[in-house]
Amino acid sequence: MLEISGLDLFYGDAQALAGVSLDVAEHEVVAIVGANGAGKTSLIRAIAGMAKPGAGKIMFEGKDITGLSSNRICDLGIAQVAEGRQIFPTLSVLENLEMGAVIPRARAKRKETLERCFQLFPKLKSRLDQSAGTLSGGEQQMLAIGRCLMGQPRLMMFDEPSLGLAPAVVSEMFKIIRDLHAEGMTVILVEQNVSTSLKLADRGYVLENGGIVLSGTGTALLNDAGVRQAYLGL
Secondary structure (H helix, E strand, O other): OOOEEEEEEHHHHHHHHEEEEEEEEOEEEEEEOOOOOHHHHHHHHHHOOOOOOOOOEEEEEEOOOOOOOOHHHHHHHHEEOOOOOOOOOOOHHHHHHHHOOOOHHOOOHHHHHHHHHHOOOOHHHOOOOEHHHHHHHHHHHHHHHHHHHHHOOOEEHHHOOOOOOOOHHHHHHHHHHHHHHHHEEEEEEOOOOOHHHHOOOOOEEEEEOOOEEEEEEEHHHHHHHHHHHHHHOO
């Protein structure tokens, strides 16, 4: 579904990604693992069209999307649940959800998708008129995922979905990701909880200093001595 080859990304003179190559098959969960500053969010931003690569190519379902605008990439079926949730705090819950369906691919099924969001997140249905900024952190993350789903994505990218959430809410977030995957969603997961993300993932990639240094199945990476020492403290 997604194929990235030789991707470079710069912020001014600072290089964030260096020759990154990876692929994601349809219906897979692929985890991106690495320390803070390794380039994980930069990779997500490049795929989403929020950062323009200096070199390399990004292919999605056979189409070259390198350097396309973020709205065009969304309309092709790639969606992002951003780090820190990035909801519209002054808008209501319903208005936030409706914002997710403004792209052409999503408009026709807006009502149907809204009902699906309410099935996944019944708490949101009881808070439709509430300002999004007054929700709890967990509810805001539910809203961010719901807004993402409103765009009718085929590939969802999660950037640190558990950040700042209570353990019970974190478990709920990962259950939602598992459920979406079980329904056929393709997922890229960037997550600080390395053990949980690799247990969930079909495959994973380890990023260090902007480059891929290791890849394999989630189980293989979880059992790799270097990964266990660097990220699991074992």
